[in-house]
Structures are given as structure tokens and as C-alpha cells.
Amino acid sequence: MVEIKEIIKYFLKIIKMLKLRNNIKQNFKKMTANLQIILTESETLQETIDCLIEHIPVETQGAFDATDLFQILVRAASNNDSIENTSKILKEVPSSKNIRYHLDKINNFVEVESQINLALKSKTLPRIIQGKLKFAIDLNLIPYYGEPTPEEMPYIYRSQAKSGTCSFYAYATLYVIKKGKRFTVAIRGVRNTDTSVAIITYLLASISSLKIDFKTLYLDRGFFSIAVIRWLKALKIPFIMPAVKTGKIKKTGETGGIKQFLKGKKSYKTTYTMKKSEEDSVTFNLWIVCKYKKGKRKQHGLEYFAYVVEQVKIGLDYIYTDYRLRFGIESSYRIKNICRIKTTNKKPVLRLLFIGISFILVNIWVNLLWRKVSLPRRGGRLIYREIFTFPQMLSFLRQAVDRLYKVVDTIHLPSG
Numbered sequence: 571m572v573e574i575k576e577i578i579k580y581f582l583k584i585i586k587m588l589k590l591r592n593n594i595k596q597n598f599k600k601m602t603a604n605l606q607i608i609l610t611e612s613e614t615l616q617e618t619i620d621c622l623i624e625h626i627p628v629e630t631q632g633a634f635d636a637t638d639l640f641q642i643l644v645r646a647a648s649n650n651d652s653i654e655n656t657s658k659i660l661k662e663v664p665s666s667k668n669i670r671y672h673l674d675k676i677n678n679f680v681e682v683e684s685q686i687n688l689a690l691k692s693k694t695l696p697r698i699i700q701g702k703l704k705f706a707i708d709l710n711l712i713p714y715y716g717e718p719t720p721e722e723m724p725y726i727y728r729s730q731a732k733s734g735t736c737s738f739y740a741y742a743t744l745y746v747i748k749k750g751k752r753f754t755v756a757i758r759g760v761r762n763t764d765t766s767v768a769i770i771t772y773l774l775a776s777i778s779s780l781k782i783d784f785k786t787l788y789l790d791r792g793f794f795s796i797a798v799i800r801w802l803k804a805l806k807i808p809f810i811m812p813a814v815k816t817g818k819i820k821k822t823g824e825t826g827g828i829k830q831f832l833k834g835k836k837s838y839k840t841t842y843t844m845k846k847s848e849e850d851s852v853t854f855n856l857w858i859v860c861k862y863k864k865g866k867r868k869q870h871g872l873e874y875f876a877y878v879v880e881q882v883k884i885g886l887d888y889i890y891t892d893y894r895l896r897f898g899i900e901s902s903y904r905i906k907n908i909c910r911i912k913t914t915n916k917k918p919v920l921r922l923l924f925i926g927i928s929f930i931l932v933n934i935w936v937n938l939l940w941r942k943v944s945l946p947r948r949g950g951r952l953i954y955r956e957i958f959t960f961p962q963m964l965s966f967l968r969q970a971v972d973r974l975y976k977v978v979d980t981i982h983l984p985s986g
């Protein structure tokens with residue numbers, strides 16, 4: 571009798587488990603029924619190719635068209651790979667020689683630069699480019715090795731030694747910063763005749779059509795000069811720029827230049843006149859921020875930061891943190907570097923095209939996040955960045971192209 575009761579209890583438990591399982595299945599079906607596909611890999615690829623074809627026209631011939639060319643370039647960029655290796659990985663694509671033949675038709679540097687800028691601005695969001703905005707200008711240097719040809723020489727930028735060279739291809743970019751979103755709105759392939767003022771002038775002029783009002787312009791310390799400070803003050807553009815800590819110890823034992831202000835235990839404001847001669851000088855607001863290292867990089871004691879600050883409504887205690895937000899801009903460079911086409915080709919216009927595509931891809935990602943992978947809500951749109959990261963977008967692009975052209979899956983030895 572006891573055994574029968576135990577058997578009945580056992581069967582009742584099984585029935586409860588089955589009911590629970592059925593309830594779970596039904597609830598799961600209800601949940602998945604409410605879910606909808608918001609973005610696919612093919613849609614991501616189509617959005618990218620449409621943007622490139624619309625703004626960067628390329629001459630092609632035969633069965634190989636602009637769509638094929640850009641899909642191969644996007645596949646190479648998504649994998650941080652070369653065109654040569656990409657053409658070997660994909661089955662149904664032309665040889666790398668054929669691809670280079672079409673790329674070699676691109677020769678007008680100024681025209682490609684203008685086309686890239688149009689593509690970048692096309693992916694900015696109308697709601698973002700409104701009101702007073704924060705901007706940042708930065709230089710991205712790509713090492714150049716060897717002896718430049720006459721064609722390359724105008725685009726070789728000389729700077730402090732880095733990665734074993736003092737020669738670089740340089741690209742100045744202008745970013746807009748708003749609510750955690752960063753868009754590249756302009757790029758300038760730096761010429762060796764460009765001054766710092768000329769670079770800034772070009773970038774600001776390229777966005778004049780957007781009718782943007784500046785809240786703050788953040789500049790890299792590489793722009794710290796009399797000409798730049800004087801020019802920005804004349805235009806009445808609010809800006810923040812780190813001051814280069816110049817100065818030497820005088821015979822009296824005192825320190826001159828900016829270094830003379832790096833003292834004390836409290837942050838403070840002052841003014842400073844920088845000059846080369848009586849006629850070539852500028853006076854500006856100099857803010858000195860004092861911070862304790864607190865074991866950072868295994869160091870202790872005080873650390874000083876000097877900033878040129880003009881017409882910016884910000885507190886002295888917050889300027890260090892505010893300027894550090896600009897380093898988020900440099901993270902955009904790191905993101906850009908994981909989708910830059912590898913090449914040994916030194917042709918300046920192709921280098922510009924490849925770097926431009928990487929910046930365009932980042933803009934498209936931010937655009938898709940805002941339009942597709944987000945929900946409007948009170949207090950600001952909720953963006954699900956964690957489910958559509960930039961590497962995820964690159965994976966989408968790579969998979970979509972692989973499906974179109976098929977991946978090589980067998981290897982054969984040559985006959986004989």
C-alpha cells in the first residue's frame with residue numbers, strides 16, 4: 571500500500587513538472603511574439619553601401635560595378651584586413667589586381683576629401699545638430715616610412731618621432747559631442763603647407779552649411795600657439811586647450827614661461843602673455859589645476875594641468891573632468907583603427923579614401939544605434955548599445971558580404 575502511494579506521488583510530481591514546462595513554453599512564445607527584428611546584417615550592409623555609392627562615385631567597367639568594389643572594401647575594413655587577402659578569402663570576386671586597377675582611377679585628392687565630408691554629414695542626426703554644441707578637433711597621424719615621391723611629398727606631415735619615424739600622413743577631424751554621441755562631421759587630409767590656423771579654418775568652414783553654434787571647442791595641445799589663440803579669440807569662439815608647459819630656469823633661480831605657474835597646492839586662475847616679439851604676442855586666461863596623483867602609475871605627490879580657457883562658462887573645479895571627456899573622442903580613433911583597411915600603397919588619395927571609409931563606418935554605427943536600436947522615452951532616448959556594439963556591426967557587414975560572394979572553403983595544390 572505504501573509503495574502505491576509513493577508511485578502516485580511520483581506521477582503527480584511528473585504531471586506538475588509537465589504543466590510547469592508547458593506554462594514556460596507558452597510564456598516564452600508570448601514573449602517572443604512581442605519581439606520584432608529591428609536590424610539585420612543585410613540591412614546594415616545595404617545602408618553602408620548606399621551611403622558610399624551616393625557620395626563617393628567610382629568609375630568601373632564590365633561586370634564589376636561600384637557596389638562590388640565597395641562591398642569588397644567594406645569586407646576588408648570590417649576585418650581590419652588588406653584588399654589582397656580579402657580577394658583570396660572570397661570566391662566570387664575579381665583578383666586583387668583587378669580591384670587595384672579600378673582604385674587607381676581615383677586621383678583627385680580634393681574631390682575625394684569633399685565626397686567623404688558629404689558622406690560623414692549625411693549620417694549625422696538632425697536632432698543632434700541643434701542648439702549650442704561641443705566640438706573637438708584632433709590630429710590622427712599614420713606613420714610614413716621611406717623616401718616620398720613628388721606625388722606623396724605635399725601630404726607628408728612632419729612631427730615628433732613616433733613608431734620610428736618623423737614623417738606621417740596626417741588627418742585632422744572635427745567631432746560633435748552631444749549626450750554621449752560622437753559624430754565626425756569633417757575631415758581634412760593635412761598638406762605640408764597647412765598651418766594650424768588653416769586646418770581649423772577649413773574644418774569650421776566645411777560645416778558652415780549646418781549653421782552650428784559653438785558651446786565649446788576642444789583642441790589638442792598640438793594647436794597651442796600664438797596664431798591659433800589670437801585667431802580663435804578674434805572669432806569669439808569659446809575654447810579650451812591644454813597649454814604646453816614651456817619655460818626655463820633663469821639665472822635668478824626662478825622659472826619662466828608656463829612652468830612658473832605650476833606651484834602651490836590649490837587650483838587657480840591667472841593670465842599670461844605669450845610672445846615671440848613685441849609685435850607677435852597674445853594674452854590669454856590661464857587656468858592651473860592641481861591634482862594629487864594618489865598612487866596613479868605608482869606615483870604620488872602633486873600634478874599640475876594648465877589650460878587656455880576663453881569665453882567658456884565652466885567652473886575651475888570641473889575643467890579637468892570636462893576636458894577629459896574629450897578623450898572619449900580619442901576612443902573614436904581607436905574604434906576607427908579596428909576598421910581601417912590595411913595597405914602598403916602610399917598613394918595619398920587612396921590612403922584618404924581608406925581612412926575616410928573607417929570614419930564613415932563609425933558614423934553609420936552611431937546613426938543605426940539612434941534610429942534602430944533604441945526606444946524613445948521621457949528624459950531621453952534609451953539606446954541599447956550593449957546589444958549592438960561596433961564589433962557586432964563589423965561582424966554583420968563581414969557576414970553579409972561573405973554570404974554574397976561565398977568564402978573559400980577548400981584548398982587545391984597546383985597540378986603537376
